[in-house]
Amino acid sequence: METIHTDVLVIGGGLAGLRAALAARKRGNSVLILSLVPPKRSHSAAAQGGMQASLGNTTKGAGDNEDVHFQDTVRGSDWGNDQDVARMFVHTAPKAVRELAGWGVPWNRVQAGDREAIIDNQRVTLSEPEEAHGLITARDFGGTKKWRTCYVSDGTGHAMLYAVSDQTIAEGIPVHERMEAVSLIHDGLRCYGAIVRNLIDGKLVAYIARATCIATGGFGRIYQSTTNAVINEGIGAAIALETGVVPLGNMEAVQFHPTAIFPAGILVTEGCRGDGGLLRDVDGHRFMPDYEPEKKELASRDVVSRRMEAHIRSGKGAKNRFGEHLWLDITQLGAQHIDRKLREVKEICHYFLGIDPTKQWIPVRPAQHYSMGGIRTNAHGAAYGLSGLFACGEAACWDLHGFNRLGGNSVAETVVSGMIVGEAIADFCTSSAGDMSLSTALLRECADKARAEFSAITDNHGPENPAALLAAMQAIMTDKVGIVRHGDQLAEAVKELTELAARSRQVGLRTHRPGANPELTLAWRLQKMLKLAICVAHGARQRTESRGAHFREDYPQRNDAEWLKRTLAYWTDPKQVVPSLHYEALDIRRMELPPGWRGYGARDAIEHPETARRMDQIETIKAQFANADRHSVQHALMPFRHLLPAHLRGDNARPGEPV
Amino acid sequence: MIPLLRRRKPDGQPRRLTLEILRHNPADPASVPHLQAYEIEEAEGMTLFIALNEIRALQDPSLMFDFVCRAGICGSCAMLVNGRPGLACRTLTRDLGERITLAPLPVFELIGDLSVNTGKWMRGTSERLQTWIHNNTPTDIDAIETRMEPLTAEAIYELDRCIECGCCIAGCGTVQMRESFVGAVGLNKIARFRLDPRDTRNDEDFYELVGDDDGVFGCMSLVGCHDVCPKQLPLQTQIAFLRRKMAVVGLI
Numbered sequence: 001m002e003t004i005h006t007d008v009l010v011i012g013g014g015l016a017g018l019r020a021a022l023a024a025r026k027r028g029n030s031v032l033i034l035s036l037v038p039p040k041r042s043h044s045a046a047a048q049g050g051m052q053a054s055l056g057n058t059t060k061g062a063g064d065n066e067d068v069h070f071q072d073t074v075r076g077s078d079w080g081n082d083q084d085v086a087r088m089f090v091h092t093a094p095k096a097v098r099e100l101a102g103w104g105v106p107w108n109r110v111q112a113g114d115r116e117a118i119i120d121n122q123r124v125t126l127s128e129p130e131e132a133h134g135l136i137t138a139r140d141f142g143g144t145k146k147w148r149t150c151y152v153s154d155g156t157g158h159a160m161l162y163a164v165s166d167q168t169i170a171e172g173i174p175v176h177e178r179m180e181a182v183s184l185i186h187d188g189l190r191c192y193g194a195i196v197r198n199l200i201d202g203k204l205v206a207y208i209a210r211a212t213c214i215a216t217g218g219f220g221r222i223y224q225s226t227t228n229a230v231i232n233e234g235i236g237a238a239i240a241l242e243t244g245v246v247p248l249g250n251m252e253a254v255q256f257h258p259t260a261i262f263p264a265g266i267l268v269t270e271g272c273r274g275d276g277g278l279l280r281d282v283d284g285h286r287f288m289p290d291y292e293p294e295k296k297e298l299a300s301r302d303v304v305s306r307r308m309e310a311h312i313r314s315g316k317g318a319k320n321r322f323g324e325h326l327w328l329d330i331t332q333l334g335a336q337h338i339d340r341k342l343r344e345v346k347e348i349c350h351y352f353l354g355i356d357p358t359k360q361w362i363p364v365r366p367a368q369h370y371s372m373g374g375i376r377t378n379a380h381g382a383a384y385g386l387s388g389l390f391a392c393g394e395a396a397c398w399d400l401h402g403f404n405r406l407g408g409n410s411v412a413e414t415v416v417s418g419m420i421v422g423e424a425i426a427d428f429c430t431s432s433a434g435d436m437s438l439s440t441a442l443l444r445e446c447a448d449k450a451r452a453e454f455s456a457i458t459d460n461h462g463p464e465n466p467a468a469l470l471a472a473m474q475a476i477m478t479d480k481v482g483i484v485r486h487g488d489q490l491a492e493a494v495k496e497l498t499e500l501a502a503r504s505r506q507v508g509l510r511t512h513r514p515g516a517n518p519e520l521t522l523a524w525r526l527q528k529m530l531k532l533a534i535c536v537a538h539g540a541r542q543r544t545e546s547r548g549a550h551f552r553e554d555y556p557q558r559n560d561a562e563w564l565k566r567t568l569a570y571w572t573d574p575k576q577v578v579p580s581l582h583y584e585a586l587d588i589r590r591m592e593l594p595p596g597w598r599g600y601g602a603r604d605a606i607e608h609p610e611t612a613r614r615m616d617q618i619e620t621i622k623a624q625f626a627n628a629d630r631h632s633v634q635h636a637l638m639p640f641r642h643l644l645p646a647h648l649r650g651d652n653a654r655p656g657e658p659v
Numbered sequence: 660m661i662p663l664l665r666r667r668k669p670d671g672q673p674r675r676l677t678l679e680i681l682r683h684n685p686a687d688p689a690s691v692p693h694l695q696a697y698e699i700e701e702a703e704g705m706t707l708f709i710a711l712n713e714i715r716a717l718q719d720p721s722l723m724f725d726f727v728c729r730a731g732i733c734g735s736c737a738m739l740v741n742g743r744p745g746l747a748c749r750t751l752t753r754d755l756g757e758r759i760t761l762a763p764l765p766v767f768e769l770i771g772d773l774s775v776n777t778g779k780w781m782r783g784t785s786e787r788l789q790t791w792i793h794n795n796t797p798t799d800i801d802a803i804e805t806r807m808e809p810l811t812a813e814a815i816y817e818l819d820r821c822i823e824c825g826c827c828i829a830g831c832g833t834v835q836m837r838e839s840f841v842g843a844v845g846l847n848k849i850a851r852f853r854l855d856p857r858d859t860r861n862d863e864d865f866y867e868l869v870g871d872d873d874g875v876f877g878c879m880s881l882v883g884c885h886d887v888c889p890k891q892l893p894l895q896t897q898i899a900f901l902r903r904k905m906a907v908v909g910l911i
Contacts, residue, residue, distance in 0.1 A: 037727055037778070038735075038782070038823075039778075040733075040822075040823055041728075041734060042727075045822075095801065096800075097804075099798055101804050102792070102857065104792040104815075104852075104857060104858070106807075106812045106815035106819055106855075107807075107812060108813070109806070109809040109812045110809070134806030134807055137809075152816055153813075155732075155820060158732065158819075158820070158822070163791075166785065166790055166792075167791060169782065169785045169790070169791065170791040175782070177778045177782075178770075178776075200686075200770055200771075201686055229729070229733070231727055267730070321703060322703075354751075467715070468716075471716070509720070510720055511719070511720050513684060513721040515685075515686030515687065515771060516686075517720075517721060518715065518721065518722070519720030519721060522720070650801040651801065653801060655803065659802075
């Protein structure tokens with residue numbers, strides 16, 4: 001078997017992987033990136049509306065800072081996230097935007113003077129000050145107190161991905177394209193790289209690395225209705241799970257985006273609503289204010305998606321030949337705004353729906369969009385359970401997002417986590433932990449095991465068709481593990497998925513094409529995807545509460561007393577049919593922002609006994625620091641800067657708050 | 660897969676589509692390029708993405724093609740649709756006749772059937788043309804960012820929208836005769852960085868990259884690129900403008 005050596009192996013060529021690779025390369029390591037597709041085609045390119053960072057340059061962003069962004073993110077997560085990580089993230093996000101500006105991202109800029117905008121269905125005049133002219137501007141997004149989402153029209157992810165990808169080319173970092181990591185080389189304690197399949201010639205190659213970083217994105221394709229690209233099958237997370245020692249965190253936390261075009265499931269950005277778009281029902285009625293008087297269309301995605309589904313269930317859905325949907329109305333924004341700031345949306349409407357969104361309403365219905373869960377890591381991106389393995393971006397459960405991610409925080413997480421985790425990887429490689437000795441016996445065992453997975457499929461002449469099983473899995477996930485969940489349905493889903501998993505080992509290939517046979521690829525991936533689907537369904541069944549995007553009809557309250565904890569799914573024994581679930585408590589005594597009401601959505605959470613005590617403590621600390629600056633107060637409540645690489649610890653300058 | 664509604668003709672019958680696909684597997688020494696016909700029933704809102712996936716799921720699991728975003732933004736699925744380069748994912752079958760011919764993009768290395776290696780070509784072009792911001796002053800990431808005129812940022816984005824799909828290369832006359840030509844995708848990138856005030860390169864530097872027949876002087880102005888660009892980039896204007904600027908440098 002061909003063997004390739006490198007200091008750092010990054011699996012995944014999207015924004016997170018590319019940025020981590022750059023950080024590790026700049027510290028002198030040899031770095032190699034594997035990617036299913038050319039990196040510029042990664043799903044990061046699909047991020048449309050923007051990236052959150054508290055620059056506070058605009059009138060509607062005035063007064064914004066890391067504290068406000070932190071609070072929005074924690075509330076958005078429904079207190080399911082790691083607050084240390086959230087602090088690290090909000091602190092680094094402005095630096096990431098500025099770094100990207102230096103790399104050529106053409107962020108939209110503030111134009112001084114008056115301009116018209118639509119806010120809450122009212123035409124208003126916003127006035128930007130002369131001193132802000134030419135700084136990076138921002139738009140409104142859901143679940144935020146300030147206009148904080150920096151953007152490049154509605155092609156933000158594309159512009160970021162091209163800039164960062166071009167930087168990796170400038171640094172000479174090789175990308176091995178059309179390569180799929182099929183298993184990790186490990187001995188149960190340390191990771192030594194990956195066995196990789198070439199998707200052109202079908203051959204297996206061993207990549208031996210001192211540090212391995214999985215940045216393969218989410219697993220939306222286990223659902224039938226998803227905004228995700230076809231490559232988002234979660235194989236990176238699955239091969240980590242299959243080590244038996246690395247857990248996947250919070251797999252039941254799956255986000256559904258309110259505005260996927262119906263029925264194709266293609267995303268139209270939250271920026272549509274951020275810029276003043278409205279949701280309407282069959283009667284043309286704007287229904288969100290009825291449910292969410294505070295934030296209306298701009299409550300968090302989990303809340304808006306749930307309200308939309310409930311409204312459809314109440315009989316108010318519009319109908320077309322494919323089923324029921326609601327309307328997204330951006331006509332009031334005007335052609336000039338749409339042509340400049342929402343041009344991808346306009347193209348998508350034109351090509352896929354045959355409509356002009358400057359004049360017609362867009363048919364939308366929520367669809368799976370984002371995987372909050374993934375490979376569980378610590379704050380530095382090191383995976384639990386296996387030394388030398390790291391993860392970042394959507395593939396990881398770092399845990400910035402908890403049970404619901406805010407719009408604009410994912411594309412931001414890709415680069416921010418890449419900056420932080422890439423440094424941690426470089427630290428690892430310079431430490432004694434980064435030394436390694438790998439026996440050829442272990443390498444041979446791992447390679448044989450990987451080879452056996454493929455030959456088990458090609459040698460099997462069973463009756464099952466992998467494409468049909470894939471479709472069956474996707475239907476179960478959308479029907480029974482979707483926006484509104486119930487214990488009975490989840491139990492059925494787990495049962496049906498485990499049956500599918502058994503059948504997936506009885507496929508018979510119809511084709512035997514030399515090179516990488518796409519049918520074999522599908523049959524092999526199907527088994528991995530089913531494991532992830534079972535982790536999602538089983539985790540959802542066991543979590544008898546509602547938190548963020550995980551909503552249980554039979555347990556509609558958030559239950560902090562019993563469920564303020566993170567699910568860890570282990571697949572210890574290959575013969576297991578469901579994962580073993582362990583739970584990791586979130587410690588209120590350390591929280592900067594203890595659980596409370598989010599500012600939108602339900603108000604009936606079951607309180608944790610520690611919450612009141614921590615609230616009192618926080619009040620005492622704040623009183624002690626009454627005359628101190630906000631950074632000192634924050635430090636007294638929950639110090640986090642020591643967790644960041646030294647060059648990312650500095651204060652962020654913004655207009656009105658110079659350093 | 661998305662549930663589909665079959666499109667009915669006025670007489671109530673959905674159309675039967677015949678997709679003739681150019682098949683070849685370079686990994687198989689016995690493979691000879693040939694057209695293979697597949698028949699499917701048309702559905703409402705059917706795109707070539709949906710049609711090809713249906714064929715692979717139900718008729719021929721060995722068929723090779725590339726899709727990623729299936730939303731017209733990633734540039735993976737460019738192919739010749741009835742001889743014309745375009746993005747398959749956003750091509751609706753209702754805009755085509757009952758017989759549809761699909762072939763891989765020319766020029767690029769063939770992986771199999773409709774799948775070509777655009778990634779390798781594009782990376783090579785990026786390395787050759789150094790398509791990244793050249794600036795030796797490190798960015799102070801703690802400080803307020805350098806200002807930029809809002810219209811400058813929008814103008815850069817206009818050219819930054821290229822998705823490297825390869826349609827312009829497939830539609831280029833010069834490339835047919837001169838394999839080393841950088842094409843509209845390459846020239847557009849030079850135009851993009853030339854416009855960017857953060858890039859410190861000047862026209863003399865850009866002349867070194869594209870001031871020859873492999874660059875802007877190789878273009879025969881047939882501008883097929885402009886006609887087939889799925890992002891409607893202003894390629895004709897940009898190439899003409901760049902040629903004038905490079906000619907000035909060449910004359911000095």
